Amino acid sequence: MSLRYNDDQRLLADSARDFLAARSPVSAQRRLRDEAVALGFDPQLWRDAVGLGWSAIAFPEAFGGLDFGCKGLGPIFESMGRNLSATPLLSSVVLGGSLVQLAGNSAQQAQWLPALIGGEQRLALAVDEQSRHDPCRIALEAKAEGQGYRLHGDKFWVVDGLGADAYVVAARTSGQPGETQGISLFLVPADTKGLTVSALALIDSRNCARLQLDGVQLGSDALLGTLGEGWAALETVLDRGRTCLAAELLGMAEQLFETTLEYLKTRVQFDTPIGTFQVLQHRAAQLYVDLALSRSALMAALATLDDASLDAGARARLVSLAKWKAGDTAIKVANEAVQMHGGIGVTDELDVGLYLKRVRVAQSCLGDRDFHCERYATNA
Amino acid sequence: MSTIEQFRQDTRAWLEANCPPSMRTGMAEGDVVWGSQNPQFPCEDARLWFERMRDKRWFCPEWPEEYGGAGLSDEQLAVLESEMRRLKCRPPQINLGIWMLGPVLLAYGSEQQKRDLLPPIARGEVRWCQGFSEPNAGSDLASLKMAARDAGDHFVVDGSKIWTSYGDKSDWMYALVRTDFSAPKHEGISLIVLDMRSPGVKPQPIDLISGKSAFCQVFFDSVKVPKSQLIGPLNGGWNLAKYLLQHERKAMSKFGEFSLPSHFDLLALMREYVPAPQSQSEHALQARATACAMNEQAYNLTVQRMGEEARAGDDIGGLMSIMKLTHTEQERDKFEVLLDAMAGHAFGWDSPAFSEQQLAVTRSWLNSYALTISGGSSEVQLNVIAKRVLGLPDAKKGVTP
Numbered sequence: 141m142s143l144r145y146n147d148d149q150r151l152l153a154d155s156a157r158d159f160l161a162a163r164s165p166v167s168a169q170r171r172l173r174d175e176a177v178a179l180g181f182d183p184q185l186w187r188d189a190v191g192l193g194w195s196a197i198a199f200p201e202a203f204g205g206l207d208f209g210c211k212g213l214g215p216i217f218e219s220m221g222r223n224l225s226a227t228p229l230l231s232s233v234v235l236g237g238s239l240v241q242l243a244g245n246s247a248q249q250a251q252w253l254p255a256l257i258g259g260e261q262r263l264a265l266a267v268d269e270q271s272r273h274d275p276c277r278i279a280l281e282a283k284a285e286g287q288g289y290r291l292h293g294d295k296f297w298v299v300d301g302l303g304a305d306a307y308v309v310a311a312r313t314s315g316q317p318g319e320t321q322g323i324s325l326f327l328v329p330a331d332t333k334g335l336t337v338s339a340l341a342l343i344d345s346r347n348c349a350r351l352q353l354d355g356v357q358l359g360s361d362a363l364l365g366t367l368g369e370g371w372a373a374l375e376t377v378l379d380r381g382r383t384c385l386a387a388e389l390l391g392m393a394e395q396l397f398e399t400t401l402e403y404l405k406t407r408v409q410f411d412t413p414i415g416t417f418q419v420l421q422h423r424a425a426q427l428y429v430d431l432a433l434s435r436s437a438l439m440a441a442l443a444t445l446d447d448a449s450l451d452a453g454a455r456a457r458l459v460s461l462a463k464w465k466a467g468d469t470a471i472k473v474a475n476e477a478v479q480m481h482g483g484i485g486v487t488d489e490l491d492v493g494l495y496l497k498r499v500r501v502a503q504s505c506l507g508d509r510d511f512h513c514e515r516y517a518t519n520a
Numbered sequence: 521m522s523t524i525e526q527f528r529q530d531t532r533a534w535l536e537a538n539c540p541p542s543m544r545t546g547m548a549e550g551d552v553v554w555g556s557q558n559p560q561f562p563c564e565d566a567r568l569w570f571e572r573m574r575d576k577r578w579f580c581p582e583w584p585e586e587y588g589g590a591g592l593s594d595e596q597l598a599v600l601e602s603e604m605r606r607l608k609c610r611p612p613q614i615n616l617g618i619w620m621l622g623p624v625l626l627a628y629g630s631e632q633q634k635r636d637l638l639p640p641i642a643r644g645e646v647r648w649c650q651g652f653s654e655p656n657a658g659s660d661l662a663s664l665k666m667a668a669r670d671a672g673d674h675f676v677v678d679g680s681k682i683w684t685s686y687g688d689k690s691d692w693m694y695a696l697v698r699t700d701f702s703a704p705k706h707e708g709i710s711l712i713v714l715d716m717r718s719p720g721v722k723p724q725p726i727d728l729i730s731g732k733s734a735f736c737q738v739f740f741d742s743v744k745v746p747k748s749q750l751i752g753p754l755n756g757g758w759n760l761a762k763y764l765l766q767h768e769r770k771a772m773s774k775f776g777e778f779s780l781p782s783h784f785d786l787l788a789l790m791r792e793y794v795p796a797p798q799s800q801s802e803h804a805l806q807a808r809a810t811a812c813a814m815n816e817q818a819y820n821l822t823v824q825r826m827g828e829e830a831r832a833g834d835d836i837g838g839l840m841s842i843m844k845l846t847h848t849e850q851e852r853d854k855f856e857v858l859l860d861a862m863a864g865h866a867f868g869w870d871s872p873a874f875s876e877q878q879l880a881v882t883r884s885w886l887n888s889y890a891l892t893i894s895g896g897s898s899e900v901q902l903n904v905i906a907k908r909v910l911g912l913p914d915a916k917k918g919v920t921p
Binding site for chain 1: 810834839845901907
């Protein structure tokens with residue numbers, strides 16, 4: 141298990157950095173917000189990112205992928221974090237696409253994977269039902285009816301849910317909320333009768349939706365994977381998503397830290413740069429330590445995603461470690477970035493606030509610090 | 521086959537044949553062999569391993585042959601280290617002379633000093649201790665006052681050193697002394713080496729809050745040190761000390777690869793003392809314990825990453841600067857949780873009512889206070905990170921917000 145990026149992954153990092161610096165700097169994110177773009181991302185940017193191969197990185201060649209491994213997603217998400225760039229890479233490719241790849245039958249794979257990799261269609265994953273992430277507590281009911289299933293219930297916090305072509309809805313076909321048995325996955329096209337999609341405008345100005353399924357009737361071909369056995373694929377895919385979010389969080393944290401460090405060196409008060417004050421020096425040094433530990437945890441989690449020899453518990457532990465540490469560190473860095481910038485830190489004019497808001501949402505998405513601390517303990 | 525590949529094969533075969541299987545396991549504290557005039561071995565295999573590595577000249581494999589090394593190139597050294605890691609070979613001995621003083625002598629010593637001092641170090645015959653801190657020169661090391669006065673062909677040394685590990689068990693000391701009291705504090709310091717059996721040298725072990733310790737205070741009363749034992753230029757010792765401390769960090773990072781894992785498995789002890797959290801406070805305790813264990817794993821991964829980056833030739837200066845701080849602070853945090861979980865079981869002292877492990881927790885907890893202070897306190901470590909790694913500016917004298 142290597143804790144470094146190899147040369148190919150470094151090249152990918154360089155190209156992602158250059159591409160996003162030119163095409164999606166923080167000012168682009170600010171414009172999306174100011175213009176209240178409901179989609180939450182720039183479709184042309186996404187088409188160009190697809191052109192660079194980002195959506196193909198983690199998929200095997202048989203499905204039109206580059207077979208580059210999930211670790212290759214690390215540098216991309218770090219760069220997106222640094223630039224605060226919004227794309228549906230997480231929702232449609234890492235979460236939606238991976239589920240179709242891992243759980244889908246060959247017809248579903250043939251229908252969806254080329255379109256997802258090509259960027260022509262988008263999938264979004266609907267898991268959470270409460271505000272806090274806790275996937276095994278899925279309660280949304282799917283009843284066998286006739287040749288198919290009838291789904292009834294609400295889904296909350298569907299990332300990039302507005303304008304998606306279809307949803308992967310995790311529902312309960314047996315068992316009780318809290319049990320991993322009895323969870324099934326369904327592909328639900330956006331135009332299905334009884335499905336209502338509404339916007340959840342969040343502080344990070346990205347695309348987030350709530351789904352209401354009012355007796356949605358699906359055919360048997362909508363089932364993704366084996367009835368009642370959706371948990372294993374769902375957990376694997378959620379772990380990919382959590383690791384990508386950890387990479388995005390670390391990218392944001394590193395960028396914010398560098399910005400703040402620069403401010404400490406240049407902002408003069410009491411006739412001296414404020415970075416000469418030991419009270420600030422030590423706080424900055426502590427953040428540097430946390431960033432270094434987060435980096436190690438992230439690299440381990442990325443390596444785990446491609447290591448088929450690890451059992452699910454070992455993978456869960458390292459992924460939760462990375463999401464916990466990167467999320468916790470990003471929050472600390474963001475809070476300190478505001479405080480150390482002083483008055484200007486609480487103005488909308490400064491980009492620090494945009495990072496702070498995205499950090500909070502990403503930290504909470506697919507499990508916050510407390511969730512992953514508990515999950516680590518459960519898998520210890 | 522390339523020469524280096526041949527070297528790898530030969531090295532592997534030699535280690536397989538010569539490193540006893542019992543020397544390929546994790547070490548406990550009593551298993552460490554210290555190179556010295558009278559080395560003590562925990563078992564016969566340890567002696568064999570020591571003697572074979574000594575005769576192979578692999579205590580100091582990269583030192584030139586004329587000074588007792590094996591003259592290995594950097595590339596060969598990396599191969600030897602990786603093969604030893606692969607087989608999980610224990611270090612055959614531990615010796616401050618090799619890791620700390622050796623590089624300084626090679627860089628700054630006179631030819632005569634190199635010929636006199638290095639070969640015995642390379643044979644593991646001399647146990648060295650370090651005389652840096654003084655009662656009034658701790659974090660502010662450069663304010664040290666132990667005097668070495670010029671007396672013709674020798675110096676006369678008066679004063680004392682403190683926090684000298686194994687001062688009472690060592691054969692020789694390298695020490696920083698003040699040779700010019702009128703110069704600015706960094707410019708009147710010299711580095712000398714001295715025989716611990718010289719008349720007037722008196723080491724005295726220090727009892728800590730944790731009980732007996734390896735630390736000594738060493739008193740010097742008109743100790744004669746020949747001028748031939750001055751290393752580097754007179755009053756030029758500060759630069760040598762900085763060079764030496766860089767090697768301390770490098771040695772520590774190497775040491776990290778085979779150092780003892782933390783003695784206590786926090787989560788295992790939690791299962792023992794708080795087996796099924798019931799109350800809110802027990803759940804809170806469990807969460808604190810998990811967070812500590814997670815930080816510990818993140819640290820261990822960082823040690824692993826640093827090793828990997830060093831082998832790949834990346835700059836690991838930044839990572840090295842956080843190691844000591846992070847490890848010792850994490851240990852402190854861990855004992856805070858452990859004490860709350862074990863409560864009365866963690867407060868035993870010399871009593872048969874407590875298990876060996878419980879008594880060890882108590883001692884190690886108390887000892888953890890020393891570790892965030894010695895070898896550069898946590899505050900000094902934070903200063904180093906802030907200034908050397910992050911490039912934050914020095915404070916102007918007299919400026920207070």
